[in-house]
Amino acid sequence: MKTQLIVPTLCAFSTLLFTACEKKAGTSAESTAAPEAPAASGGSIGGVPLVTTLPPELIEGTPKPIKVPNLEPAPTKAPEFRVPAGTELLSKGKKVTGSDTNPIIGTLDLITDGDKDAGEGYFVELLDGFQWVQIDLAKSSTISAIWLWHYHSQKRAYNAVIAQISDDPEFKTGVTTVYNNDYANVSKMGKGSNNPYVETRYGKIIDGKGTKGRYVRLYTAGNTSNEMNHYIEVEVYGKAS
Amino acid sequence: MNQPLPFINRRDFLSKTIAGTGAGLVLGAPNILRAADPGSADTIHVALVGFGKQGEVLFNCLRNIPGLHFQAVCDISAFNLKWGMGQVRAFQRSSPKGYADIDDMLATEKGLDAVVVATPDFWHSPHTVKCLEAGLNVYCEKMMSNTIDGARAMVKAMEKTGKLCQIGHQRRSNPRYRFVLDHLINGQKICGQIVNINGQWNRSLGSSQDIGGEKLHASTIVPDDVLNKYGFKDMHQFRNWRLYLDLSGGPISDLGAHQIDIFNWFLGAVPKSVFASGGNDYFKKREHFDNVMCIFDYDTPQGGVRAFYQVLTTTSAGGGFWESFMGTEATIKISEIASSSAIYREDGAPPWDKLVERGFLKRKPAPPKPPPSADSVKSYESAPPEGFDLPGGFNKPAHQPHLENFFAAVRSNGSVKLNCDARHAFLSEAPIYYVNPSALTHQPIVFTTEQLSV
Numbered sequence: 001m002k003t004q005l006i007v008p009t010l011c012a013f014s015t016l017l018f019t020a021c022e023k024k025a026g027t028s029a030e031s032t033a034a035p036e037a038p039a040a041s042g043g044s045i046g047g048v049p050l051v052t053t054l055p056p057e058l059i060e061g062t063p064k065p066i067k068v069p070n071l072e073p074a075p076t077k078a079p080e081f082r083v084p085a086g087t088e089l090l091s092k093g094k095k096v097t098g099s100d101t102n103p104i105i106g107t108l109d110l111i112t113d114g115d116k117d118a119g120e121g122y123f124v125e126l127l128d129g130f131q132w133v134q135i136d137l138a139k140s141s142t143i144s145a146i147w148l149w150h151y152h153s154q155k156r157a158y159n160a161v162i163a164q165i166s167d168d169p170e171f172k173t174g175v176t177t178v179y180n181n182d183y184a185n186v187s188k189m190g191k192g193s194n195n196p197y198v199e200t201r202y203g204k205i206i207d208g209k210g211t212k213g214r215y216v217r218l219y220t221a222g223n224t225s226n227e228m229n230h231y232i233e234v235e236v237y238g239k240a241s
Numbered sequence: 242m243n244q245p246l247p248f249i250n251r252r253d254f255l256s257k258t259i260a261g262t263g264a265g266l267v268l269g270a271p272n273i274l275r276a277a278d279p280g281s282a283d284t285i286h287v288a289l290v291g292f293g294k295q296g297e298v299l300f301n302c303l304r305n306i307p308g309l310h311f312q313a314v315c316d317i318s319a320f321n322l323k324w325g326m327g328q329v330r331a332f333q334r335s336s337p338k339g340y341a342d343i344d345d346m347l348a349t350e351k352g353l354d355a356v357v358v359a360t361p362d363f364w365h366s367p368h369t370v371k372c373l374e375a376g377l378n379v380y381c382e383k384m385m386s387n388t389i390d391g392a393r394a395m396v397k398a399m400e401k402t403g404k405l406c407q408i409g410h411q412r413r414s415n416p417r418y419r420f421v422l423d424h425l426i427n428g429q430k431i432c433g434q435i436v437n438i439n440g441q442w443n444r445s446l447g448s449s450q451d452i453g454g455e456k457l458h459a460s461t462i463v464p465d466d467v468l469n470k471y472g473f474k475d476m477h478q479f480r481n482w483r484l485y486l487d488l489s490g491g492p493i494s495d496l497g498a499h500q501i502d503i504f505n506w507f508l509g510a511v512p513k514s515v516f517a518s519g520g521n522d523y524f525k526k527r528e529h530f531d532n533v534m535c536i537f538d539y540d541t542p543q544g545g546v547r548a549f550y551q552v553l554t555t556t557s558a559g560g561g562f563w564e565s566f567m568g569t570e571a572t573i574k575i576s577e578i579a580s581s582s583a584i585y586r587e588d589g590a591p592p593w594d595k596l597v598e599r600g601f602l603k604r605k606p607a608p609p610k611p612p613p614s615a616d617s618v619k620s621y622e623s624a625p626p627e628g629f630d631l632p633g634g635f636n637k638p639a640h641q642p643h644l645e646n647f648f649a650a651v652r653s654n655g656s657v658k659l660n661c662d663a664r665h666a667f668l669s670e671a672p673i674y675y676v677n678p679s680a681l682t683h684q685p686i687v688f689t690t691e692q693l694s695v
Contacts, residue, residue, distance in 0.1 A: 120320060
């Protein structure tokens with residue numbers, strides 16, 4: 001698989017602000033999963049803040065210890081990330097395919113249905129092992145950010161989180177890897193330099209770095225609580241070409 | 242009151258429980274390689290009855306136990322049923338049969354050996370009794386029942402049918418707990434005389450919220466006629482049965498039963514009385530108390546023991562959940578969480594250097610001595626006890642050893658004993674049924690033999 005060089009996007013100020021705001025959160029739960037710290041900031045120089053509707057807190061059950069190296073501290077607020085003016089949510093309602101065509105529970109369309117609640121029925125559970133889902137944005141686009149929620153009713157870290165962008169639906173050519181925390185190379189796609197992180201209602205923003213592509217593919221290989229793979233929602237932000 | 246415990250020697254304990262703390266991630270063997278051959282004579286054929294949250298927890302342990310074939314899943318919720326069947330399919334790459342009704346399952350399925358029951362508490366007894374009477378061995382989650390008579394029926398059915406019935410007090414199979422009881426408390430008499438016990442399960446507000454919230458996904462909703470048929474008024478009751486008087490025993494049963502069972506098991510005794518207090522001081526609309534405190538009094542061969550227990554649902558203060566056995570020479574604080582477990586030597590007790598050398602204990606690093614403070618007040622405190630870690634970590638899911646014990650007993654034709662069969666579980670659980678009544682009446686209850694008997 002060929003990986004392209006990534007060039008960070010620079011952009012100008014803009015007056016555009018996304019619709020946003022945080023839903024009133026439920027009571028926050030104490031976690032034993034990881035130390036907490038302010039969310040990291042990042043994204044384009046200049047630009048506008050990327051904001052979305054955050055789901056309410058829903059923590060169920062007893063968390064399991066997260067034993068992975070270099071675990072990022074769990075955020076206590078939404079991540080701060082700037083994107084170029086004119087950036088739009090491209091993925092809402094778009095078609096999703098995946099390596100597991102018969103999910104254990106839920107359906108792949110839940111990934112782009114716009115609902116980020118953590119409860120039963122709001123997520124899709126894929127088979128164990130190394131699995132992927134793929135969003136077809138319908139047009140080749142310049143992608144600024146991927147904001148994803150795997151599962152946030154229990155603090156856990158997903159293994160081998162990899163995000164790729166391509167214009168090839170088979171991901172055989174023109175593939176850009178924009179995120180990879182597969183520190184143990186379980187994917188056999190090469191070790192990644194990003195760190196494992198704790199799932200929370202704040203989700204995880206992956207810098208799209210202005211990469212062009214029609215398809216976004218996300219991989220995982222189970223998580224620190226069980227062997228399965230889950231997605232609640234994925235939001236892909238950018239500009240359609 | 243306890244059955245003789247299968248001996249776990251120290252070397253076995255250490256070799257089986259060294260924590261798997263390596264940072265490297267390795268994907269496990271593919272599920273299909275771990276699944277049992279359904280055609281093998283050695284395979285145990287299992288039905289899973291109830292696949293809610295706890296059913297999933299148990300299945301995630303069961304899948305680690307060799308030789309099990311999951312033949313059927315039963316749940317009244319189409320969502321839970323699909324999820325359970327999907328989990329099984331993912332594991333053994335063949336779909337089990339699915340049933341909404343346990344009677345249909347028992348009438349249809351042939352060749353079952355065992356059933357794992359993880360339904361709401363008020364269904365434990367009817368489901369367990371049905372399965373035992375159908376000739377199946379049963380592993381049933383604790384609390385045995387929401388009523389003491391329900392629990393009694395389970396003991397009677399187990400003894401009448403001669404089938405195995407293990408109750409899910411999983412700490413009874415936890416190697417750390419068994420090592421502490423066998424080797425430190427009974428073997429080394431390390432505590433001296435245990436005079437007091439303290440225990441708690443303090444759960445944060447965030448973990449004590451109603452499940453499901455206001456926005457249920459359409460795919461999870463069980464039709465009203467189905468809910469009513471199986472004893473639920475509505476979806477809130479179905480998802481939050483632990484909050485309702487007719488469906489469960491509340492937090493003292495849901496959380497406290499695990500730990501009060503340890504009080505009784507470690508002492509080898511049942512209490513002679515209980516005095517409790519409880520209230521709805523935060524969750525004012527809940528039918529059950531949101532916090533309960535109680536004191537049990539015991540007479541033991543060593544002397545009297547007074548045990549305090551609290552279950553709180555508005556704070557995780559005090560370190561979550563643990564039990565502490567306080568003796569004249571040592572205090573053992575033990576939990577399912579290794580980092581919450583330790584032993585403290587009283588000043589003046591015999592030294593433990595040889596126990597450390599032999600691997601029974603691990604010395605904790607000495608804490609730094611605090612500098613003298615200008616605003617300190619001189620007092621006459623006892624010397625602080627010296628702390629030691631208990632050996633080993635525990636690298637399996639918490640419920641797995643207890644399930645392993647159950648299936649070893651099923652396979653053994655009697656040579657392996659259950660660590661917590663229904664009769665022993667009843668003896669330990671019976672006093673717990675009187676905690677809420679004591680709190681409601683603000684009166685102590687001195688137990689009669691009849692109250693604590695089957």
